[in-house]
């Protein structure tokens with residue numbers, strides 16, 4: 379049996395809403411007859427009989443029915459808005475997860491726009507777009523009534539509706555391509571500006587503003603040109619359809635007057651026919667007016683279907699017992715997402731609880747690439763990474779994350795307070811847990827010295843604290859929740875000697891607690907703490923064994939004792 383994804387399920391639940399929208403639309407459209415019927419009665423009956431009582435009664439009935447009409451419109455919009463919220467609730471988490479996964483797997487795919495696609499689709503469903511479509515089936519009914527008045531009136535109205543519809547189709551064909559291109563250029567420009575603005579300080583300091591602005595403005599201009607192209611094409615058609623609508627109102631009254639003079643219809647029918655034609659053309663007009671929204675919603679629907687198709691729902695994974703920190707890596711080959719060119723080739727090693735391993739090697743050796751695979755961010759091309767015997771892919775990613783401590787090279791903190799960052803933004807976390815992690819990371823005192831302590835807002839990317847402070851908070855975040863395996867990618871790159879000393883103490887304490895630790899570092903002070911060392915060069919494992927054995931016999935890697943100061947660099 380084919381399992382439906384959350385998007386298909388959400389669309390399915392929308393069907394019942396669609397049904398009630400159709401029911402509402404039926405009654406609302408039936409009430410559209412109130413206006414023409416009222417005019418017919420007033421012109422052909424009341425004006426002849428001059429009965430004020432009849433006029434008052436008719437008017438009261440008409441007003442009462444129009445009140446029902448207003449009430450139903452209000453109810454319909456309430457039902458749709460609520461359904462829209464439900465639709466959003468059903469898919470937004472799924473979309474967010476897929477955007478994260480897709481961005482990891484194919485960063486160039488710009489999956490983040492799927493998040494605004496949810497709004498676009500919801501707005502279409504809850505706004506006038508869907509209502510316009512539900513009203514379209516009424517067009518033939520209203521036209522039929524026009525024919526009942528007189529075939530000539532029916533034909534004028536039908537031709538009018540056909541011309542307006544044909545203009546809308548022509549509009550779609552002529553603007554589809556430039557509008558899609560404009561959307562593509564617009565997204566590229568937005569993506570570029572979003573990522574560029576994250577580095578405003580460098581832009582200003584290095585005088586890069588002009589060149590980057592030039593790049594952005596070229597993308598922005600391309601979007602505008604395509605949009606202008608679409609608007610140019612649509613402009614002529616829009617004014618033609620406006621003219622057609624106005625001309626039709628005149629023509630129908632003219633045709634009605636002609637038929638009234640000829641005695642074929644009553645003057646009341648002439649006015650009623652004009653109103654009826656207005657009703658018949660209204661949904662056509664609405665569909666034409668909503669066309670852009672409709673096209674946008676269709677594109678959003680396609681993109682969302684695609685992202686759900688490409689990244690199917692992952693079945694519930696069997697919950698594995700908490701790991702002790704036994705990591706084994708076997709013949710690992712790793713390539714970055716979307717590539718088959720390996721950056722890591724044939725790496726094998728193991729780390730046990732209570733053991734620390736240092737990963738060393740020159741710049742570009744593949745140390746961070748290895749770490750990305752070890753934390754499950756990059757998938758191995760072949761080989762295996764096992765945590766307590768279970769391959770990383772067999773873990774639920776969130777579950778795995780709780781047992782992993784990871785400090786990336788660039789730290790990557792998020793806008794929020796220090797406490798929120800240390801607690802990995804989990805809700806309902808005990809403050810003591812946060813403080814314990816900070817104490818273990820030797821960051822407690824530093825945090826206390828900040829203006830608002832643990833409640834200090836650190837801004838986007840943690841820019842409001844220093845690089846060294848970021849690294850200490852990042853370490854506290856890595857060890858929050860007492861993970862079994864802790865992987866630190868150059869954790870001391872921004873630390874002063876006091877910070878390095880604190881880091882060494884933290885690592886020693888974590889080791890004593892039985893944590894398995896992997897540290898990437900260029901600094902001897904940290905490598906010396908490791909029980910074993912893995913030497914990487916050009917993505918390959920050059921050596922692996924007890925730190926003393928790996929570093930001592932090779933003077934090229936471990937300099938002579940006279941130079942072996944704590945802070946010297948290796949590799």
Ligand SMILES: Nc1ncnc2c1ncn2[C@@H]1O[C@H](COP(=O)(O)OP(=O)(O)OP(=O)(O)O)[C@@H](O)[C@H]1O
Nearest residue numbers: 714715721739740741742743744745746747748787
């Ligand atoms: N996302 C990526 N896509 C393609 N190639 C990448 C990607 N990330 C890294 N590389 C390449 O992989 C190689 C290893 O990079 P990596 O960051 O793993 O090195 P490293 O040993 O951590 O270096 P450093 O000590 O300077 O941090 C480099 O040649 C780099 O260009």
